[in-house]
Amino acid sequence: MGYTVAIVGRPNVGKSTLFNRLIEQRKAIVDDESGVTRDRQYGMAEWAGKTFNVVDTGGFVHNSDDIFEKEIRKQVKIAIDEADAIIFMVDVAVGITDLDDAMANLLRVSKKPVFLAVNKVDNSQRALEATEFYSLGFDEIYTLSSISGTGTGELLDAVVANI
Ligand code: GDP
Numbered sequence: 001m002g003y004t005v006a007i008v009g010r011p012n013v014g015k016s017t018l019f020n021r022l023i024e025q026r027k028a029i030v031d032d033e034s035g036v037t038r039d040r041q042y043g044m045a046e047w048a049g050k051t052f053n054v055v056d057t058g059g060f061v062h063n064s065d066d067i068f069e070k071e072i073r074k075q076v077k078i079a080i081d082e083a084d085a086i087i088f089m090v091d092v093a094v095g096i097t098d099l100d101d102a103m104a105n106l107l108r109v110s111k112k113p114v115f116l117a118v119n120k121v122d123n124s125q126r127a128l129e130a131t132e133f134y135s136l137g138f139d140e141i142y143t144l145s146s147i148s149g150t151g152t153g154e155l156l157d158a159v160v161a162n163i
C-alpha cells in the first residue's frame, strides 16, 4: 500500500493548493453523509526518489459550530488512523485560530509524525509573522507558499526522511 501522508487543517488554509502541486494523478472521492459533504482526494507524489500517497482532507459544509467541531475531530481522527505522517497546515495571513488550537491538541497526542506547515508565507514580512506558530507546541515549523512553491522542498525533505 505504501507510505501515506495526509494534509489536514481548517478550511481555506491552502491544503488543496499544496495537494495539487504534489500529485501526479488524482482521484476525487465524494462522500455524502447526513447533510455533511466531505470529500477526500487521493493522489501519488514523488520526492527525492521516494513515492508516497497523499490525502487531501476537508471540503465539508457545516450548519453550526457544533457540527463543524465534530467534523474536524472526525477528519483528524481519520487522518491519524489512515496516514503514516500528517502535514498540519495553518495560514500565516489569518494567524492562530481556535480551530487551529483544537486541531493541534488532537494531533500533538497522536503517535504519528506531524509536520506543521505554515502556508501563505509569500514574502519576508510573513516569514517573521510565522514564528507565532511555534506556540502551537510542535518542535519545528515549515514555512511555505503553496501558490509559488517556495518552501515546499524543505517540508518534503522532512516528510520523506521518515520513509
Ligand atoms: P483548502 O480549503 O485548505 O483546501 O484551501 P485551498 O487550497 O482551496 O486555498 C484557499 C485559498 O487560499 C485559495 O484562494 C488559494 O489560492 C489561496 N492560497 C493557497 N495557498 C496560498 C499561498 O501560498 N499564498 C497565498 N497568498 N494564497 C494561497
Ligand code: MG
Binding pocket: 015, 016, 017, 057, 058, 059
Ligand atoms: Mg480543499
